Amino acid sequence: MIKAFTVLLAVGGLLAGFKGFGEGQDGKAEAIHRRAITVDTHCDTPMALVRGNLDVGKKNEAPGSRVDFPRMKEGGLDAIFFAAFTGQRPRTAENTQEAYTLANKMIEKTYEVCAQYSELAEVATAPEDVFRLEKEGKRAIYIGMENGFPIGTELERVEEFYNKGVRYITLCHSSNNDICDSSTDIKGSEHNGLSTFGKQVVKEMNRLGMLVDVSHISDKAFFDVVELSEVPVFASHSSVRAIAHHNRNMTDEMIKALAKNGGVIQICLLDDYVKDPDTTTVRYQKEQDLREIFSSQWSSMSEDEKEVVRKKWRGLDDLYPKQLPTVADYVDHIDYVKKLVGVDYVGIGSDFDGGGGLADCADVSEMPNITAEMVKRGYTEEEIAKVWGENFFRVFTEAVKATANN
Numbered sequence: 192m193i194k195a196f197t198v199l200l201a202v203g204g205l206l207a208g209f210k211g212f213g214e215g216q217d218g219k220a221e222a223i224h225r226r227a228i229t230v231d232t233h234c235d236t237p238m239a240l241v242r243g244n245l246d247v248g249k250k251n252e253a254p255g256s257r258v259d260f261p262r263m264k265e266g267g268l269d270a271i272f273f274a275a276f277t278g279q280r281p282r283t284a285e286n287t288q289e290a291y292t293l294a295n296k297m298i299e300k301t302y303e304v305c306a307q308y309s310e311l312a313e314v315a316t317a318p319e320d321v322f323r324l325e326k327e328g329k330r331a332i333y334i335g336m337e338n339g340f341p342i343g344t345e346l347e348r349v350e351e352f353y354n355k356g357v358r359y360i361t362l363c364h365s366s367n368n369d370i371c372d373s374s375t376d377i378k379g380s381e382h383n384g385l386s387t388f389g390k391q392v393v394k395e396m397n398r399l400g401m402l403v404d405v406s407h408i409s410d411k412a413f414f415d416v417v418e419l420s421e422v423p424v425f426a427s428h429s430s431v432r433a434i435a436h437h438n439r440n441m442t443d444e445m446i447k448a449l450a451k452n453g454g455v456i457q458i459c460l461l462d463d464y465v466k467d468p469d470t471t472t473v474r475y476q477k478e479q480d481l482r483e484i485f486s487s488q489w490s491s492m493s494e495d496e497k498e499v500v501r502k503k504w505r506g507l508d509d510l511y512p513k514q515l516p517t518v519a520d521y522v523d524h525i526d527y528v529k530k531l532v533g534v535d536y537v538g539i540g541s542d543f544d545g546g547g548g549l550a551d552c553a554d555v556s557e558m559p560n561i562t563a564e565m566v567k568r569g570y571t572e573e574e575i576a577k578v579w580g581e582n583f584f585r586v587f588t589e590a591v592k593a594t595a596n597n
């Protein structure tokens with residue numbers, strides 16, 4: 192697989208104009224970016240698709256929208272994972288069913304828009320699909336699921352979602368669920384890591400060739416998953432805790448265990464996960480107030496009330512503009528993982544349309560800036576190709592291959 196990859200990299204792709212490369216670049220970074228197979232393993236764009244306020248086949252503007260097919264082409268992004276995301280709510284039968292319905296809607300919408308713009312993009316399910324689609328000049332749209340909440344406690348739903356094209360499940364989100372503990376649940380641990388049901392879910396995912404995503408899960412749950420999984424696992428959008436001290440990020444011990452397991456950490460572009468926030472600003476306080484509402488009152492609010500809060504959140508940028516981290520801050524995380532465990536275990540997962548976005552990488556069209564920064568720091572073309580796609584597709588291929596051998 193790696194060999195086929197190298198051949199395809201040499202063939203290169205026909206990618207449209209970039210706006211990401213700044214003046215003074217000698218074109219080296221652009222050429223390297225064009226030749227690499229590039230994948231972003233996490234965005235929350237299906238949320239906007241379901242709300243009906245995004246035409247993904249037309250060019251939109253950041254910060255309102257950060258991903259669409261034309262801007263993917265502009266930014267030389269060959270593949271992306273659209274996440275069917277559901278927020279964690281109290282685990283009643285009714286809420287679980289609503290999450291199940293919403294996740295299905297997001298998946299259906301993803302198929303719908305890819306069919307609508309079939310000349311631009313196609314739903315992909317196998318690792319090798321990206322090569323075929325890249326040659327055809329189309330974006331490969333893979334489907335992931337962020338939060339296992341829609342599964343509830345019904346194991347057969349894992350296969351049901353696999354059959355609908357879902358190729359990874361982020362086991363939980365901001366709070367604990369029936370599968371495992373979250374890294375950010377204010378109530379703390381409930382299962383001491385992975386639950387008994389969660390163990391069955393991981394085994395089932397291994398059996399199907401579905402990737403286990405360890406982003407969002409607690410440290411203990413992470414170590415449980417690594418010990419249990421028969422194939423390498425990955426973090427679809429997580430950064431380095433030694434740099435940005437957020438529980439959502441991974442410690443050195445976790446990154447070492449992930450590398451030993453053969454997996455990959457896909458560094459997230461969300462500001463607080465890239466750089467510690469300045470806690471002395473008014474903006475920070477206002478954000479904390481809204482976060483408090485999100486974590487304590489959200490589940491009992493009506494849609495109208497939620498929209499008021501969402502509007503306040505969106506309005507923060509106008510009232511209290513934020514000093515976002517830069518691509519240079521971001522590449523510090525890639526450097527850190529490279530020095531800690533090697534360049535084979537790090538990749539890119541933006542979290543665009545779910546909070547991700549940097550000062551100089553506000554949307555998919557600006558992703559070549561990451562390549563430019565890596566070139567500036569002396570990364571070789573081989574290393575850059577690994578970070579942009581080879582590492583992730585190695586993990587994906589191993590998960591699939593293990594099932595074929597069963």
Ligand SMILES: [Zn+2]
Nearest residue numbers: 337407428545
């Ligand atoms: Zn997330």
